[in-house]
Amino acid sequence: MKQNSRKEINWHKIPDPKEYYLKYFPNLKLATEWVKVVCPFHDDKTPSLSINLKHGGYICRGECKTKGNLIKFHMRRHNLGFVEACKSLGVWPYAE
Ligand SMILES: [Zn+2]
Structure with missing residues (x-):
């Protein structure tokens, strides 16, 4: 079974972007998109x-x-590979 397709991950389980990014940027203003x-x-x-x-997308306009x-x-x-990041976020669809 192919196990690295971005289409097959559990996108519906992805964390809410507001809650997720607030962990990394506590002063985040949540009023705008x-x-x-x-x-x-x-x-x-x-x-x-x-x-x-x-x-949840991001873009850096700096260096x-x-x-x-x-x-x-x-x-x-967190310096993770794609699969590790998916597992860490709880969106990886396959059991170990
Ligand atoms: Zn940057």
Whole structure:
């Protein structure tokens, strides 16, 4: 069985982006769909990282130019592979 398809993961179990990102950015303002925070992936002086609190996507307009979805953020933030990040977030559909 193929076990690395992004289509097959349990997207409905993905954490709520607001709750998830609030853990990493406690001062997050939840009033708008897009919020700006200091990017954890480069030496950021101004808030360069835009996060979408509806779908969980993010994009850095600063030096590192990183972008992705909530899973990718989790991978980068904790230095995990795709499968490990999915398991950590509770969205991996396969048993051990
Ligand atoms: Zn950045």
